[in-house]
Amino acid sequence: MSDFQAAMDRDFGVIADLVRWHAHASPERPALVDPTRTLAYGDLDALMDRVAASLQRDSLRAGDAIAICAASSVNYAALFLGALRAGVAVAPLAPGSTPASLARMIEDAEARMLFLDAAAAEAIGPPADGAIPRVALDGSRAGLALEAWLAPAGSQPAAVAPQPAWPFNIIYSSGTTGEPKGIVQGHGMRWAHVRRGAKYGYGPETVTLLSTPLYSNTTLVVFFPTIAFGGCVILMPKFDAAGYLALAERHRVTHTMLVPVQYQRLMAHPDFDRHDLSSFRFKFSTSAPFGAALKADVLKRWPGGLIEFYGMTEGGGTCILEAHLHPDKLHTVGQPAEGSDIRLIDEAGREVARGEAGEVVGHSAGMMTGYHHQPEKTREAEWFDPTGKRFIRTGDVGRFDEEGFLTLFDRKKDMIISGGFNIYPSDLEAVLRSHAAVAEAAVVGAPSEQWGETPVAFVVRRAGNDTSGEALLQWANAQLGKTQRLARLHLIDELPRSAIGKVLKRELREFDAR
Structure with a gap:
């Protein structure tokens, strides 16, 4: 058994140590690629040492935090990994957040330093008096140049041995508006994500193409296993379908993570079938509802397996649909993963009977420590069974079928209660999408004096279609039940979406209320 395999068999290990192992075993093997440069494992390991030594020089200790707000790049990824080597937690922030939200997140994370690029600096604004130090990752004037900040080549940090409960990263769940919640994920949680990588073919020959941002857990659940197993990550700072397909073919990509709207745009691209995608082994998806018809199209036209993960950034359990193995279950999000205890509860917090719908709660080795500095929010997100076992509440409503596959209906908060009846927006959206004129649809609840709430639809028509809104409304209501x-x-x-493809229903409600 190799030293690497022995490390992967342990209940806990350190990702930064695995990078060191790969650097010694294959120093010239590419680790990170962006549009401007390629970094091999030997050079990545050395750069991580310089980052860790620089943080220690600047008096950051294990358990302290830094913030990164920038587009995906080799420098971003190397900085993240180098901070982990020093035991420093990373708060990756969305550059598209409002200046006020970014300021709150940086303060909440108690970040000691801010690493950013020119676009993020413009979003954040100039530093105030007494602000934390800024370092520019892109050679811009956003802060001190990265190369000027880094310790000299060959610098070695003091050894740090991260523990499972130490904070690995702090991911903010609501950075666009409202009070952001910092989800603290420990080293143990990330290690659990890495260990399942062997099942999905990660290894030194892996080439993973990532076009979702590095501040998203969606991206990180694939990024870290690729690096831990010695593969190469191709970073695409901004997604576009034509550019993605060109990169996938050129680099002979084997793995990728895409959100459903990206799959939709790729499958609709007129040149999709002209590209050689035969190198793909696994394609992953998460973060948003993935329609059964779209899954079927991906399976039909795109080589390699298709895996859908259902879970929360907060952790607490995962369901996995291996779509290529279960083509009759594409309407589901799969079965609980090994080590995941997924249950359904009612409004009173009691487990529901088999076959009944309820809120999804989950327990696993990969669970957040809690929301940073928000114990009340943490308690709201927890459910305990009669034995005291801790679960994380998802806020999603679902039902298990007889074979243990989970079908989701909707977010609990998005469910519409009209005249005392529960209405699931996903049911109405499915009806709308079945019309030949409809490309995309979303349904939200709006206040109603008569019914309490009433459903309101938003529709994006297919290109070149001029069917009127009134005609679509009448057609849909003829298909729907009275309630x-x-x-x-x-x-x-177009539907308003977050950077990882989630429809921003809050914005739709605001639009309807105008």
Whole structure:
């Protein structure tokens, strides 16, 4: 058994140590690639040492935090990994957040330093008096140049031995508006994500293409296993379908993580079938509802397995759908992963009977420590079974079928209660999407004096289609049950989405209220 395999068999290990192992075994093997440079494992390991030594020089200790707010790049990835080598937690922030939200997140994380690029600096604004030091990752004037900040080549940090409960990163769940919640994920949680990598073919020959941002847990659940197993990560700072397909073919990509809207745009690209994608072994998806018809199209036209992960950034359990093995279960999000205890509870917090719908809660080795500095929010996110076992509440409503596959209906907070009836927006959206004129659809609840709430639809028509909103409204209401009928239907050019493809229903509600 190799030293590497022995490390992977342990209940806990350190990702930064695995980078060191790969650097010694294959120093010239590519580790990170962005549009401007390629970094081999030997050079990555040395750069991580310089980052860790620089943080220690600047008096950061294990358990302290830094913030990174920038587009994905080799420097970003190496900085993240180097901070981990020093035991320093990373708070990766979304550059698209408002200046006020970014300021709150940096303060909440108690970040000692801010690493950013020019675009993020513009979003954040100039530093105030007494602000934490800024370092520019892109050679801009956003802060001190990275090369100027780094300790000299060959610098060695003091050895640090991270423990499972130490904070690995702090991911913020609501950075666009509202009070951000910092999800503290420990080293033990990340190690659990890495260990399952062998099942999905990660290894030294892996080439993973990532076009979702590094501040998203969606990206990190694939990024870290690729690096831990000695593969190469291709970083695409901004997604576009044509560019993605070109990179995938050129680099003979084997693995990728995409959110459903990206799959949709790729499959609709007129040149999709002209590209050689035969190198793909596994494609992953998470973060947003993934329609069964779209999954079927991916399986039909894109080589390699298709895996859907269902879970929370907060952790607490995962369901996995190996779509290529279960083509009759594409309407589900799969079965609980090994080591995941997934249950359904009612409004009173009691487990529901088999076959009934309820809120999804989960327990596993990969669970957040809690929301940073928000113990009340942490308690709201927890559920304990009668034995005291801790679960994380998802806020999603679902039902298990007889074979243990989980079908999701909707977010609990998105469920519409109209005249005392529960209405699941996903049911109405599915009806709308079945119309030949409809490319995308979203349904939200709007206040109603008569019914309490009433459903309102937002529709994006297919290119070149001129079906009127009124015609679509009448057609949809003819298909829907009496309690489900739509009060209004808005035609819009595109649905508002987060950087990882989630429809921002709050913005739709605000639009309807104008």
